[in-house]
Amino acid sequence: MPRRSPPRELLAVIAALVRRDPRWLIVVVLVAMVLLYLDRRQAPRDLGPAPEPPGEGYLFCSWNVENLFDDADDPRNHDPLDAWFAADPEALRLKLDLLAETLIPLDGGRGPDVLALIEVENRRAVELLLGALNARLPTEWHYTRIVHDDNISGRRIEPALITRLPVDDRSTLVVDDRRMIRARLVVDDRPLDVIVAHWTSRVTDREGPKRLAYARAMYDTYLGIERNTDGLADVLLCGDFNDGPDDESVRLGLRATGDRPAVSSSAGGGQPRLYNLMAGRDPEDFGTYRYRGRWQILDHLVASPGLLDPDGWAILPDSLRVVSTIDIRDSRDGPLRFGNPDNQNPRGPSDHFAVTVRLRPPGSAGQGQGQGQEAGGVVLPE
Numbered sequence: 451m452p453r454r455s456p457p458r459e460l461l462a463v464i465a466a467l468v469r470r471d472p473r474w475l476i477v478v479v480l481v482a483m484v485l486l487y488l489d490r491r492q493a494p495r496d497l498g499p500a501p502e503p504p505g506e507g508y509l510f511c512s513w514n515v516e517n518l519f520d521d522a523d524d525p526r527n528h529d530p531l532d533a534w535f536a537a538d539p540e541a542l543r544l545k546l547d548l549l550a551e552t553l554i555p556l557d558g559g560r561g562p563d564v565l566a567l568i569e570v571e572n573r574r575a576v577e578l579l580l581g582a583l584n585a586r587l588p589t590e591w592h593y594t595r596i597v598h599d600d601n602i603s604g605r606r607i608e609p610a611l612i613t614r615l616p617v618d619d620r621s622t623l624v625v626d627d628r629r630m631i632r633a634r635l636v637v638d639d640r641p642l643d644v645i646v647a648h649w650t651s652r653v654t655d656r657e658g659p660k661r662l663a664y665a666r667a668m669y670d671t672y673l674g675i676e677r678n679t680d681g682l683a684d685v686l687l688c689g690d691f692n693d694g695p696d697d698e699s700v701r702l703g704l705r706a707t708g709d710r711p712a713v714s715s716s717a718g719g720g721q722p723r724l725y726n727l728m729a730g731r732d733p734e735d736f737g738t739y740r741y742r743g744r745w746q747i748l749d750h751l752v753a754s755p756g757l758l759d760p761d762g763w764a765i766l767p768d769s770l771r772v773v774s775t776i777d778i779r780d781s782r783d784g785p786l787r788f789g790n791p792d793n794q795n796p797r798g799p800s801d802h803f804a805v806t807v808r809l810r811p812p813g814s815a816g817q818g819q820g821q822g823q824e825a826g827g828v829v830l831p832e
Contacts, residue, residue: 665703
């Protein structure tokens with residue numbers, strides 16, 4: 451669309467103001483710069499092509515990768531695990547190998563198309579994992595984009611995202627200096643917003659007020675996207691919430707439920723409900739973390755109402771899986787953790803299991819399928 455020139459009347463007013471007081475010229479220039487900046491941020495951009503999705507849709511994976519630190523000892527970070535990986539490159543290499551060997555077999559050997567990560571130290575740690583993944587993939591399936599922003603709060607264990615889909619980096623946002631990041635993926639000019647978060651641990655927040663604050667901040671971030679979208683926004687919220695589907699933070703703070711009709715009927719309202727794919731699941735089948743012999747669902751996938759309608763992106767709840775293959779289980783069938791330098795047990799990739807789900811991009815055949823809760827709790831390489 452051609453740009454329209456400012457009307458002559460406006461130009462005449464500006465000229466008169468400048469003649470009266472030349473300082474008005476500074477004001478006009480500053481306003482013009484701000485308007486130009488905002489115009490460029492809002493203008494559509496060519497973000498490059500997206501790879502063709504498999505017939506079932508793109509595979510989305512969320513995983514707490516348990517203390518993925520980089521290969522440099524950061525003097526600002528006093529975590530002993532940071533110093534360990536910096537001093538022991540073999541330990542770091544083993545950690546990266548175990549993560550990559552768990553991820554790559556997913557989806558017929560191409561790995562997930564979108565990988566949301568929890569517990570990475572910094573961008574360098576994400577780059578190291580991306581390199582380990584790409585070393586095992588043909589060029590056409592390489593991961594090409596990282597979404598991450600340094601956050602020095604807490605233990606420096608941050609969220610991030612790796613993908614082979616186009617990313618609009620203008621929309622990357624760290625929420626309120628929390629361990630929470632928003633990314634925008636774009637396929638066929640239709641955005642999918644992903645909010646990845648790591649809520650406060652139960653060790654330091656026994657009663658849960660900090661997790662409730664995280665939930666509310668996450669919901670407010672979603673609501674901001676919804677209110678600035680024509681129609682319904684397609685938003686996927688995920689991460690390690692350190693609370694279960696029935697806890698107050700998830701039910702009330704995040705307004706997440708397993709009642710799909712209630713979510714759909716709330717669409718377009720002032721406080722829409724969100725659809726928690728993990729709600730109503732048996733922890734024995736869908737547990738992602740095991741503590742003192744008890745399975746817990748701490749890692750969540752939560753969909754906005756827009757992902758449940760036939761327009762735009764669609765999530766397929768029936769495709770929900772927990773990645774819990776036998777090779778990453780410990781002797782008690784829990785996640786085989788990587789541990790610390792003193793850990794004498796066989797090392798595994800993480801103390802959490804990953805969760806995956808299929809996403810159909812706009813215009814895909816069979817959109818809106820996958821309504822029930824028939825998914826299994828174990829995913830096997832195809």
